[in-house]
Amino acid sequence: MGLETALWRAVAVYRWVAFGYAAVLIAANAHKYEHPLGGWAVMAVMAAWSGCTTFAYADPSRRRRPLLAADMAVTTGCLLSTAWVESVWGLTHGMPTLPASWVAAAVLAWAVAGGRRAGVAAAAILAAGNITINVLAGVPPVRGLGSGTFNGIMLLFMAGLVVGHVVKLARDAEARLARAVELEAATRERERLARRIHDSVLQVLAMVQRRGGELGGEAAELGRLAGEQEVALRALIGAGTPAPAGGAEAPADLRALLARHGSTSVTVSAPATPVTLPGHAAREIEAAVAAALDNVRRHCGPDARAWVLLEDDGAGGVTVSVRDDGPGMPPERLARAEAAGRLGVAQSIRGRVRDLGGTVTIVSAPGEGTEIEMVVPAGPVA
Amino acid sequence: MSEETGFTPLKVMVVDDHPMWRDSVARDLAEAGHQVVATAGDGRTAVRVAAAARPQVAVVDLQLPDISGVEVTRHLAAADPPVRVLVLSASGEQQDVLEAVKAGATGYLLKSAARAEFLDAVARAGAGDAVFTPGLAGLVLGEYRRLAAAPSRADDDAPRLTDRETEVLRLVAKGLTYKEIAKRLVLSHRTVQNHVQNTLGKLQLHNRVELVRYAIEKGLDQE
Numbered sequence: 001m002g003l004e005t006a007l008w009r010a011v012a013v014y015r016w017v018a019f020g021y022a023a024v025l026i027a028a029n030a031h032k033y034e035h036p037l038g039g040w041a042v043m044a045v046m047a048a049w050s051g052c053t054t055f056a057y058a059d060p061s062r063r064r065r066p067l068l069a070a071d072m073a074v075t076t077g078c079l080l081s082t083a084w085v086e087s088v089w090g091l092t093h094g095m096p097t098l099p100a101s102w103v104a105a106a107v108l109a110w111a112v113a114g115g116r117r118a119g120v121a122a123a124a125i126l127a128a129g130n131i132t133i134n135v136l137a138g139v140p141p142v143r144g145l146g147s148g149t150f151n152g153i154m155l156l157f158m159a160g161l162v163v164g165h166v167v168k169l170a171r172d173a174e175a176r177l178a179r180a181v182e183l184e185a186a187t188r189e190r191e192r193l194a195r196r197i198h199d200s201v202l203q204v205l206a207m208v209q210r211r212g213g214e215l216g217g218e219a220a221e222l223g224r225l226a227g228e229q230e231v232a233l234r235a236l237i238g239a240g241t242p243a244p245a246g247g248a249e250a251p252a253d254l255r256a257l258l259a260r261h262g263s264t265s266v267t268v269s270a271p272a273t274p275v276t277l278p279g280h281a282a283r284e285i286e287a288a289v290a291a292a293l294d295n296v297r298r299h300c301g302p303d304a305r306a307w308v309l310l311e312d313d314g315a316g317g318v319t320v321s322v323r324d325d326g327p328g329m330p331p332e333r334l335a336r337a338e339a340a341g342r343l344g345v346a347q348s349i350r351g352r353v354r355d356l357g358g359t360v361t362i363v364s365a366p367g368e369g370t371e372i373e374m375v376v377p378a379g380p381v382a
Numbered sequence: 383m384s385e386e387t388g389f390t391p392l393k394v395m396v397v398d399d400h401p402m403w404r405d406s407v408a409r410d411l412a413e414a415g416h417q418v419v420a421t422a423g424d425g426r427t428a429v430r431v432a433a434a435a436r437p438q439v440a441v442v443d444l445q446l447p448d449i450s451g452v453e454v455t456r457h458l459a460a461a462d463p464p465v466r467v468l469v470l471s472a473s474g475e476q477q478d479v480l481e482a483v484k485a486g487a488t489g490y491l492l493k494s495a496a497r498a499e500f501l502d503a504v505a506r507a508g509a510g511d512a513v514f515t516p517g518l519a520g521l522v523l524g525e526y527r528r529l530a531a532a533p534s535r536a537d538d539d540a541p542r543l544t545d546r547e548t549e550v551l552r553l554v555a556k557g558l559t560y561k562e563i564a565k566r567l568v569l570s571h572r573t574v575q576n577h578v579q580n581t582l583g584k585l586q587l588h589n590r591v592e593l594v595r596y597a598i599e600k601g602l603d604q605e
Contacts (some may be wrong), residue, residue, distance in 0.1 A: 203403055252417075271528065272525065311524070
């Protein structure tokens, strides 16, 4: 409620400043009035009412129609008293009304309380009051409505309109801010809950996997399925959200891309901090890793285990290794196969990495599995 | 992986907020002949109970309802005599795992690890040996690279790996067992174990130095 309080305080401040101005005018002109004592009396009423409203509007529960109506009644009364206090000469020569700009305080109060429409309505009432002064005093309206009075009326309308509008805008902005803050708190809470739920689900999946494996038989199959889901969920959480679909060159965290390939048989190891590469390079490296893992499954069977290691050289370059524990092959066979162009998958890996300016090393020995190491240096500054 | 020579019963504490896991882990440990001296469902209880129960090994989950597993690890590792902390985590939140290890954890294992693997890890932790998974090796390698790349205020005291240590750690991260690494690098099993241990020790020492430096700076600022 910081905004409301500030607005009402501003109205109160305006009321007192305007009262000060009106008081000076009355003091300066009192000797020319038809009823000088009346002038002083009106000044006392204005002072008393300024005090009353300062306290009354400070309490949110009192900022309602009765108080606003009373405010308007007192203000209009002070305005109309001009007809009785002021001399005919003053009325016909464009002298200010007794309350002068003090009447605008009521317009501001209405505008703050009820917006644009209430502000304009208040201005209309006071405009009518201005004209009525001349009628009451028996002065022809056309002669009495000097340009000063006319300007005053216009300003009242402007004040009602503009303040009412701005107050509505400010109030909307405040409401939007409150909603945004609420939403953010809700999102945070939801994330916290999600983390806890994820953790619980992971615990149960891990438990099913562990016990299932010990029991054997069908339970082992259930355990294996639970294990796969556990790894998938962990990869999802551990890697954070993948970069939003930006342009093709939007930087991507290679960890998140590689984590998707983790499974019960594939272990993905990476630094704790993001490994950010240009989107294209990251996707190409991921494709190369996917091809390598595909190769492992094809040549070493579905039970072969594989390890993917992602290393960051700290200068934009990365090293990605894919190792399996399959039967491996003698180095000369590897060389022969490659020379004969029979290493289809290896070719596609080499091609992708070479396009990124990197190198691929394939090491294998019988009984020691196969290891593919891709070294990709920092790319040209994109 | 561990030597078959004799079984050493250990006093173990289990810290996990899931009763299901706490009981299951405690049962596995008891069946294997260890003595479960305490269990705790939250971090503060764990720290308080450990002072009285004096476990040799604490199996700690990172996700606890009050203070984090990292905080618990820091307290237990600083106890006298220090409690060997084996982090057993389900979510594998990488930054947390790394923080726990830097705070003094002796090892890290995923909850989905098989029972034999878990018991072996407890035995090794009890002997003071670092328990590494390929995932942890990847994290530690990354951390050393980060420290080397970061413009530190005093870069000469940032820990660095020797070439041999890097080599060993990379092989661990690629899933080789210590035995396979020993064979490939023509080293003894013990030497491989020592290299791995050193990589962790340097990181933990650096972390303690940083903490002390931070505390001193804070203290000086306040006065």
